[in-house]
Amino acid sequence: MSSYKNTETALIHGGISIDERTGAVNIPIYQTSTYKQDGLGKMRGYEYSRTGNPTREALEALIADLEGGVAGFAFGSGMAALTAVLSLLHSGDRVLISSNVYGGTFRLLSKVFDHFDITYTIADTTDLTVYESQISSDVKAVIIESPANPLMTVTDIKAVAEVSHRHGLLVIVDNTFMTPYLQKPLELGADIVVHSATKYLGGHSDVVSGLAVVNSKELAEKIAFIQNSTGGVLGPFDSFLLIRGIKTLAVRMDRHTENAVKAAEFLEQHKAVRNVYYPGLKSSQGYEINRRQAKNGGAMISFELHENYDINTFFESLELVSLAESLGGVESLVCHPATMTHASIPADIRKKVGITDGLIRLSVGIENIEDILADIQQAIAKSERK
Numbered sequence: 001m002s003s004y005k006n007t008e009t010a011l012i013h014g015g016i017s018i019d020e021r022t023g024a025v026n027i028p029i030y031q032t033s034t035y036k037q038d039g040l041g042k043m044r045g046y047e048y049s050r051t052g053n054p055t056r057e058a059l060e061a062l063i064a065d066l067e068g069g070v071a072g073f074a075f076g077s078g079m080a081a082l083t084a085v086l087s088l089l090h091s092g093d094r095v096l097i098s099s100n101v102y103g104g105t106f107r108l109l110s111k112v113f114d115h116f117d118i119t120y121t122i123a124d125t126t127d128l129t130v131y132e133s134q135i136s137s138d139v140k141a142v143i144i145e146s147p148a149n150p151l152m153t154v155t156d157i158k159a160v161a162e163v164s165h166r167h168g169l170l171v172i173v174d175n176t177f178m179t180p181y182l183q184k185p186l187e188l189g190a191d192i193v194v195h196s197a198t199k200y201l202g203g204h205s206d207v208v209s210g211l212a213v214v215n216s217k218e219l220a221e222k223i224a225f226i227q228n229s230t231g232g233v234l235g236p237f238d239s240f241l242l243i244r245g246i247k248t249l250a251v252r253m254d255r256h257t258e259n260a261v262k263a264a265e266f267l268e269q270h271k272a273v274r275n276v277y278y279p280g281l282k283s284s285q286g287y288e289i290n291r292r293q294a295k296n297g298g299a300m301i302s303f304e305l306h307e308n309y310d311i312n313t314f315f316e317s318l319e320l321v322s323l324a325e326s327l328g329g330v331e332s333l334v335c336h337p338a339t340m341t342h343a344s345i346p347a348d349i350r351k352k353v354g355i356t357d358g359l360i361r362l363s364v365g366i367e368n369i370e371d372i373l374a375d376i377q378q379a380i381a382k383s384e385r386k
């Protein structure tokens with residue numbers, strides 16, 4: 001558990017924040033693959049950097065502190081973290097996934113883990129009765145995202161964890177959109193938290209990385225074994241970049257969310273906009289639940305333009321805001337879920353879960369909000385069909 005109760009402080013001083021040997025206030029980049037042994041079986045705590053590296057270890061201790069877990073693990077991407085976590089399963093097992101789960105997670109289960117006879121069912125984690133009816137005897141785990149990408153669907157994590165545990169399921173929460181500054185799933189009953197640290201934790205769109213945190217010693221031993229056996233570890237330099245990014249998470253998230261609330265309010269009253277999906281808006285589906293389990297609504301917004309606006313023209317007219325995959329960096333980004341982040345989900349399933357071709361996802365950055373809104377406004381104006 002964190003030695004610092006307040007997350008703002010733990011972000012900077014949590015884990016291993018001082019280099020013991022020199023007193024350096026930043027953990028050095030231990031750019032080494034191996035370590036000299038003083039004799040047979042006489043190691044100084046490290047033997048090979050896939051198994052352990054001091055820079056990665058500092059990051060792993062930090063994320064464990066931040067999420068309030070027993071141990072943390074750093075991987076070369078969010079997908080590598082999820083792959084390691086799903087490697088806890090055995091052939092014949094089934095996983096439930098919330099309906100708006102990240103496209104890559106869906107692809108991993110439907111096109112890779114299916115080779116090993118590990119199957120999945122898209123579950124309705126927003127309706128406890130429906131959800132419980134979907135738990136058959138082969139179901140061993142559930143993956144929840146809240147809010148879930150791209151419709152920002154909110155799941156009551158505590159309630160779903162309770163139902164899941166009654167049936168012996170492992171509860172996995174992808175906390176990428178919220179970060180431990182806004183939401184701590186382990187405190188809500190989850191067993192494992194995973195992150196694409198590429199997003200808000202790194203925060204500067206300069207590193208691809210993933211993290212996992214577990215709530216028990218037993219799971220920690222299992223994931224450590226899988227991490228070392230499958231080898232998708234994060235390198236020392238990227239671990240350093242991530243520690244550096246995490247230090248400013250609180251101030252970045254405060255600005256991100258302050259801007260996001262203004263952007264959501266702007267879009268909600270705009271005549272060109274049909275729907276706005278943002279859990280920080282009182283009118284949104286999951287506002288009350290999100291307010292109970294998270295600090296605020298975060299900074300991811302999706303919206304739909306009315307049919308008389310051409311979304312291609314909208315994307316091409318943006319000047320400040322970039323059309324790009326990814327999210328959570330200091331710069332504002334937009335994406336088109338149907339052809340980008342969620343393209344790996346078949347069209348019929350996309351339609352069923354509400355990911356329409358007119359949907360636009362906005363990752364609100366920390367630029368001056370007036371500049372962001374002016375750019376969106378001029379692009380909307382240009383995209384109106386005359």
Ligand SMILES: *Cc1c(COP(=O)(O)O)cnc(C)c1O
Binds near residue numbers: 080105177195196209
């Ligand atoms: C980006 C993302 C992932 C995948 O992480 P990578 O670092 O790109 O491998 C998983 N889950 C969510 C919610 C994401 O946004």
